[in-house]
Amino acid sequence: MxxxxxxxxxxxxxxxxxDTMSSFIYVAKKEFGINTIKREQITSYWLEECLNVPEEIIKAIINQILEDPFKTRLRxxxxxxxxxxxxxxxxxxxxxxxxxxxxxxxxxxxxxxxxxxxxxxxxxxxxxxxxxxxxxxxxxxxxxxxxxxxxxxxxxxxxxxxxxxxxxxxxxxxxxxxxxxxxxxxxxxxxxx
Ligand SMILES: [Mg+2]
Known part of the structure; x- marks a missing residue:
């Protein structure tokens, strides 16, 4: 060891x-009405490779997380x-x-x-x-x-x-x-x- x-x-x-992924899931639901993302689905570091979510939306969610960790409920x-x-x-x-x-x-x-x-x-x-x-x-x-x-x-x-x-x-x-x-x-x- x-x-x-x-x-x-x-x-x-x-x-x-x-816990950035929980924030991602939260913003996807709250701002974009996407409520189908599950943690286990996130099998790639590059979200566009594993989620059925348009790339522009992924980018928009990530930008919100980068700009305001509090508003996006980062824990x-x-x-x-x-x-x-x-x-x-x-x-x-x-x-x-x-x-x-x-x-x-x-x-x-x-x-x-x-x-x-x-x-x-x-x-x-x-x-x-x-x-x-x-x-x-x-x-x-x-x-x-x-x-x-x-x-x-x-x-x-x-x-x-x-x-x-x-x-x-x-x-x-x-x-x-x-x-x-x-x-x-x-x-x-x-x-x-
Ligand atoms: Mg990291």
């Missing part, structure tokens, strides 16, 4: 800390706030997201992570997936918790350690550590000094 020092890990946000994934609260006692927590804009998700994190002092929440918005590995490297982190398999592969190729947060859209055989919950991550962390 791997052991992770608290300052050695950084985090993706959507699909890892934030933290179970156990995330507790584990991140514990980690924050060791230093700042770094989040690396491919979101193009940082402020809305930073405000959201500062609101939901009540046990984490605001100054210890650091968000890096890359705007694209490909540069995540170099940002993580620059931060001096070895481990990265991520739900997008392609990004996990890129992180691995950059000599870093990807940990996959299990989701319906990242199934399949992979050579990386896979965790199914934040409780499971907690067991891998060296929280006692």
């Amino acid at each position: 791997i052991k992770i020092k608290p300052n050695d890990i950084a985090f993706d946000i959507d699909g890892v800390v934030a 933290p994934i179970e156990g995330a706030t507790e584990t991140l609260g514990l980690l924050s006692e060791f230093g700042p927590i770094h989040f690396v997201t491919a979101r193009p804009i940082k402020e809305p998700i930073e405000d959201w994190l500062k609101t939901v992570l009540k046990k984490v002092p605001s100054r210890r929440i650091k968000v890096h918005a890359t705007g694209q997936h490909d540069i995540k590995p170099q940002v993580i490297k620059k931060l001096g982190k070895t481990f990265f918790l991520e739900d997008h398999l392609e990004t996990c592969k890129a992180i691995h190729q950059a000599g870093l350690k990807a940990i996959v947060f299990d989701q319906p859209w990242n199934q399949g055989q992979i050579p990386f550590t896979r965790i199914k919950s934040w409780q499971e991550l907690r067991k891998l962390l060296e929280l006692t000094s």
Whole structure:
């Protein structure tokens, strides 16, 4: 079993800390009257590949989620706030997201992570997936918790350690550590000094 020092890990946000898919399903229903989407249907990271929803609508929903996490009812994934609260006692927590804009998700994190002092929440918005590995490297982190398999592969190729947060859209055989919950991550962390 791997052991992770608290300052050695950084985090993706959507699909890892934030339950973005539930937000997607909520907005699809409320704004577009689409009430047929089920979580299990989301078997690809690229929604247009697995959902029978026009691409323009998918884009419109995603834009709303990017711009206003509160209005789109974005919620933290179970156990995330507790584990991140514990980690924050060791230093700042770094989040690396491919979101193009940082402020809305930073405000959201500062609101939901009540046990984490605001100054210890650091968000890096890359705007694209490909540069995540170099940002993580620059931060001096070895481990990265991520739900997008392609990004996990890129992180691995950059000599870093990807940990996959299990989701319906990242199934399949992979050579990386896979965790199914934040409780499971907690067991891998060296929280006692
Ligand atoms: Mg993600």
